[in-house]
Amino acid sequence: MIRIRLGTRGLGNVRFAVSPVGSAKDLLRLVGFSPGTLTPPWRTRATDALSRHRLGLLAVVGGGGPLGYAPDFLRPEPPGFLTDIDTALHQIATTPRERVRYELTEAVNGHSWDPGSSHPPPRQLLRALDRGEDHFAHRLADEMARFWHEALEPSWPAVRARLEADVAARASEIARCGLAETLNRLAPNLEWRDGELVVHLRTGGIHQLTLDADAVILTPSVFVDWALFCAGEPPGAPAPRTPLIVYPAGQVDCRPAAREHPLIGATRLKLLAELSQPRSTTELARRLYLSPATVSYHLQLLHRAGLVTRTRRSRQVLYQRLGAAAPGPG
Structure with missing residues (x-):
């Protein structure tokens, strides 16, 4: 369970964002952990992109490490409502060294708030690390760029329209029902209660984390069916990020009364x-x-x-x- 405590300032800084590279990461996650949930065209396009361009490192890192964890720097913090793909790829490539090191320690050894969950690190990940964090970040940005252009870019106009329509529908819902009720409707495992935004994880009670935050970023995705928690770390984490929650984009009715x-x-x-x-x-x-x-x-x-x-x-x-x-x- 992830609990994000938001005061008055934090609640006022809750915002929505549409992320092209975030959508690519969500697609990668499904390819790695649940390919059967993808439609055959999506599964074929994504797996073909990974194999044809030999994107082995991206498949290992982006698809998830121990307990489904994938480094958060592959989903950069959106600076605005819609970040273009080139800006997002630059953010990945220029991730601070200490942040790369911190997150890869997570991927290799398990979450810092759950140190007992260590798993053997993938050999390909360790080999790539031998050349240093800067090279590692640039290589992942390059592989993500190739995956994006091959697997997602042809369908991005339709995906983007769906995501923007979802955000427009949420804005209308906030106006009618208020922010708290809208947050409770975003995903079955997400709830607002007693001044906290709570994300219930499918791993049950394994992960427990409570954060105090001054903001939260909410981003819809067509590739998830539950809310996913990204970024937001315990005190002392290097280059701390705003907590980000990915939620399933709703089936937007385009002809409301x-x-x-x-x-x-x-x-x-x-x-x-x-x-x-x-x-x-x-x-x-x-x-x-x-x-x-x-x-x-x-x-x-x-x-x-x-x-x-x-x-x-x-x-x-x-x-x-x-x-x-x-x-x-x-």
Whole structure:
């Protein structure tokens, strides 16, 4: 069980973020520990990327060490709501040496708060460490870049739209129900109680950690079904990070009733109804007897809210309603 104690300041600094490299790490974790839960296209694409590009170190480290632990520096702290992949890869490559050393000690010897859980270290990990922490971080960043471009980038627009739509739905939920209730609905093993954010772990009572935090970062993922705790360490850890919790992205309903969503009015409901297939602004204006300027205005709002996707085809920009199903590779 992980308990994060948040005072008034910490509660006010709870924020959401969408992480492309975090999604890649979640995919790696499933490949390493539960490949059967992935759909065949995702499993094939991820395993092919690891084998074709010989990303053995990433598979060993990113897939998880003892008790499923993988170093947190592979999921850098998002500086904003959406961090581009190049920034995140630079963060990995420039991880401070002492932080790399600390986290790899965790991976080799078990968690510092559970020192009795040591496991034999993977030989490939030890061989890579022989050249030092800086080389190790740069090599992992390079392998993560190749994995990202091969396995996840082709589907990232759909995955990103799903994640942004989830965050938009959570923001609406906070406005209706409050932050505490929204936190309790994020994942079955996550709860807010008595001023603490509690993460119940599948390992049961093995891990016990209580942290005092001034902030928490919440990031959705299409590759998890339970909340995962990342970063946030006992006092004295080098280069301490903000506690980060990965939670399962919900199945976002993109056509809520008008009374349930502050963005949706009669005109936007009609637009969403027309967007079961890709359509241009001009076509929508013709079908709904509206001016192109009016249609464009409403589409921009729906796109910013994550309710529609936008793609360019030749000289046309086409919009389509975001489906509720999990995006697949393609």
